[in-house]
Amino acid sequence: MQRPVSSFSLSPGVKVKLASAGFRVTADLLHLSPPQLSREAGLSQQEALEVLQAVRSDGGGGASMSALELLQKEGELKSIVTFSSHLDAALGGGVPVGKSTEICGTPGVGKTQLCLQLVVDVQVPQCFGGVEGQAIYIDTEGSFLLQRVVDVAAAAVRHCSLLVEDEEQRVAMTTFTVETILSNIFLVRCHDYVELLAELHLLPDFLTGHPKARLLVIDSVALPFRRFEDLSQRTRVLYGLAQQLAAIATRHLVAVVLTNQMTTRLRGNQSQLVPALGESWGHAPTIRLLLQWSGSQRLATVFKSPSHADATIQYQITSDGFRDSDQSACSQPGTSC
Amino acid sequence: MVLLRDGMCPGLDEGLVRGLRAADIKTVEDLVSSDMEELAQRCSVSYKALFAIRRVLLAQHAAFPVSGADLYEELLSSTAILSTGNPSLDKLLDSGLYTGEITELSGGPGSGKSQVCFGVAVHISHQLKQNVIYVDTTGGLTAGRLLQMLQAETSNAEEQMEALQRIRVFRLFDVFSLLDCLYGLCGGGLQRASVGGGSVKAVIVDSVSAVIAPLLGGKQNEGMSLMSQVAGVLKTMAKDFNVAALVTNHVTRSGGGGGGGAPALGAAWSHIPRTRVLLEKGGDVRRPGLRSATLIKSSRRPLLIKEEFDLKWWSRSKEEGGGAAAAASGKRKRDETDS
Numbered sequence: 001m002q003r004p005v006s007s008f009s010l011s012p013g014v015k016v017k018l019a020s021a022g023f024r025v026t027a028d029l030l031h032l033s034p035p036q037l038s039r040e041a042g043l044s045q046q047e048a049l050e051v052l053q054a055v056r057s058d059g060g061g062g063a064s065m066s067a068l069e070l071l072q073k074e075g076e077l078k079s080i081v082t083f084s085s086h087l088d089a090a091l092g093g094g095v096p097v098g099k100s101t102e103i104c105g106t107p108g109v110g111k112t113q114l115c116l117q118l119v120v121d122v123q124v125p126q127c128f129g130g131v132e133g134q135a136i137y138i139d140t141e142g143s144f145l146l147q148r149v150v151d152v153a154a155a156a157v158r159h160c161s162l163l164v165e166d167e168e169q170r171v172a173m174t175t176f177t178v179e180t181i182l183s184n185i186f187l188v189r190c191h192d193y194v195e196l197l198a199e200l201h202l203l204p205d206f207l208t209g210h211p212k213a214r215l216l217v218i219d220s221v222a223l224p225f226r227r228f229e230d231l232s233q234r235t236r237v238l239y240g241l242a243q244q245l246a247a248i249a250t251r252h253l254v255a256v257v258l259t260n261q262m263t264t265r266l267r268g269n270q271s272q273l274v275p276a277l278g279e280s281w282g283h284a285p286t287i288r289l290l291l292q293w294s295g296s297q298r299l300a301t302v303f304k305s306p307s308h309a310d311a312t313i314q315y316q317i318t319s320d321g322f323r324d325s326d327q328s329a330c331s332q333p334g335t336s337c
Numbered sequence: 338m339v340l341l342r343d344g345m346c347p348g349l350d351e352g353l354v355r356g357l358r359a360a361d362i363k364t365v366e367d368l369v370s371s372d373m374e375e376l377a378q379r380c381s382v383s384y385k386a387l388f389a390i391r392r393v394l395l396a397q398h399a400a401f402p403v404s405g406a407d408l409y410e411e412l413l414s415s416t417a418i419l420s421t422g423n424p425s426l427d428k429l430l431d432s433g434l435y436t437g438e439i440t441e442l443s444g445g446p447g448s449g450k451s452q453v454c455f456g457v458a459v460h461i462s463h464q465l466k467q468n469v470i471y472v473d474t475t476g477g478l479t480a481g482r483l484l485q486m487l488q489a490e491t492s493n494a495e496e497q498m499e500a501l502q503r504i505r506v507f508r509l510f511d512v513f514s515l516l517d518c519l520y521g522l523c524g525g526g527l528q529r530a531s532v533g534g535g536s537v538k539a540v541i542v543d544s545v546s547a548v549i550a551p552l553l554g555g556k557q558n559e560g561m562s563l564m565s566q567v568a569g570v571l572k573t574m575a576k577d578f579n580v581a582a583l584v585t586n587h588v589t590r591s592g593g594g595g596g597g598g599a600p601a602l603g604a605a606w607s608h609i610p611r612t613r614v615l616l617e618k619g620g621d622v623r624r625p626g627l628r629s630a631t632l633i634k635s636s637r638r639p640l641l642i643k644e645e646f647d648l649k650w651w652s653r654s655k656e657e658g659g660g661a662a663a664a665a666s667g668k669r670k671r672d673e674t675d676s
Contacts, residue, residue, distance in 0.1 A: 064470075065505070070480040099476060250476045283475070306452065310625040
């Protein structure tokens with residue numbers, strides 16, 4: 001089957017010139033040399049060379065793998081524990097690396113707290129069952145509280161030091177301190193959506209330079225997009241953002257964690273709290289986690305996940321961070337490492 | 338249209354191509370639609386030669402009619418109906434996915450589109466022993482979930498591994514990579530993926546709207562063209578290689594009404610899939626896995642028939658298959674550093 005030239009990733013101007021010179025399908029171009037093409041289609045030498053390279057590299061169809069290889073790869077990736085055993089169980093071991101997870105919730109329910117907890121948790125050394133990676137935190141709301149990170153980090157260090165059993169873990173503890181935890185968090189403050197989009201374009205380079213980064217937090221993705229005048233443009237930008245994040249998560253093996261605000265939707269006479277940014281954005285994250293109040297209890301619900309059934313668990317926010325709410329579960333001796 | 342080249346047909350030599358080009362005749366289209374007598378005078382070639390060339394070119398580029406009887410015979414010998422593995426969905430789709438056609442699943446977030454795709458992939462690779470191509474554009478494919486579904490089908494680890502090997506995964510996140518991939522599959526990729534027994538019988542694209550939607554709307558009009566390219570290559574692939582194409586689509590909420598919304602990508606796309614199914618979450622709190630599927634376009638069955646199915650169906654025999662899963666979660670325990 002003949003592939004049309006217009007299906008290649010070329011600039012529209014080049015495509016128009018090629019079409020008006022009569023080049024419609026790849027077979028028309030394959031026998032030409034760059035100078036010939038540039039003469040016939042009125043392109044610059046550079047453009048002609050790019051066109052021919054694009055056309056000739058066709059046919060590979062991109063890298064593929066069998067589901068078995070994918071399964072092995074997934075087995076090598078660990079999830080980031082949340083320090084709440086119930087939530088870990090609901091998510092199948094924690095927040096998965098290489099996928100995107102969205103945390104939705106009303107103000108004050110603990111979205112940012114969970115993010116701060118994850119930023120610390122991602123650095124738990126491997127001998128304690130952690131991921132031992134670095135974290136990138138994109139803050140759009142200005143809610144990143146360093147003092148709180150220090151508290152959570154100190155609690156995590158204290159917890160791990162209680163679990164030390166062998167020499168390897170003792171050595172690991174010498175580098176797992178509050179200072180190193182802080183030095184492995186990269187904070188980016190974005191004030192509006194332009195800064196956010198620009199940062200995401202630069203991020204692949206940053207991630208190549210920091211191969212140990214395993215967590216990308218965007219807190220929140222909603223705020224920069226909520227005061228958008230052109231709604232159809234907003235949808236388009238958000239679709240693009242979603243694809244970018246999916247690509248980053250898969251290619252750089254990073255857990256992408258987003259937070260989202262809630263909004264009210266009217267249905268007849270009833271109002272209903274739903275995640276913001278509209279229905280179409282709901283497809284973007286692979287996993288959706290809803291944090292909500294039920295009386296005085298905080299509940300977390302997994303309500304979209306390709307690999308887990310929907311589940312609801314309780315949690316609480318203590319001075320040490322994000323924890324199980326059930327007292328008996330908290331006092332259980334930490335599982336051996 | 339195709340550019341005129343020497344050697345395309347007898348009589349069309351280099352000198353003539355140059356002469357035609359001087360008369361501003363570059364493509365087959367130009368030659369066929371121009372006035373032969375005038376052209377013969379301008380290029381100083383014989384009218385007869387030019388007329389012969391025209392006839393050969395027309396014959397080369399024309400489609401030819403096939404009789405209905407032949408077509409029916411071909412249909413009977415080449416079309417396969419692939420069961421989705423789920424009885425309710427098979428009922429809705431008139432016993433399954435037809436090869437040579439595009440079937441679309443649309444639905445809101447968490448409505449089970451990906452789960453159905455996983456289930457179909459697993460069923461075809463395990464039960465029917467055919468190869469499947471799975472194009473994942475959202476990063477939502479989890480091999481662990483495929484394994485879970487396989488464990489519900491068989492407890493034989495070797496069969497599970499074989500089935501997983503028959504599912505070929507492409508992960509790409511923009512429309513140009515998707516086009517590269519699809520054209521690559523048409524140009525030999527499908528045959529290459531078929532080695533090792535069984536042929537590729539299904540191509541699943543989950544989701545097609547994730548890569549196309551960012552291009553639509555606004556001032557850019559390239560999006561429409563790219564969408565029709567994707568549609569064209571999917572259709573050609575389905576027909577020429579006899580594969581069943583299964584694609585997923587988002588929904589958009591249409592104007593405040595209480596309905597479940599309409600599939601995204603607009604009217605132009607709505608002509609592409611032969612069969613469209615809308616998936617919705619059931620309202621029952623006690624059975625969170627319950628989904629309803631509504632047929633919204635079909636050339637075989639009456640429209641708007643509704644079937645209910647449970648996502649749990651794919652992991653139904655949890656007791657026997659759950660042994661390995663429990664072992665896996667036991668291993669997870671080790672990783673937890675909970676206080």
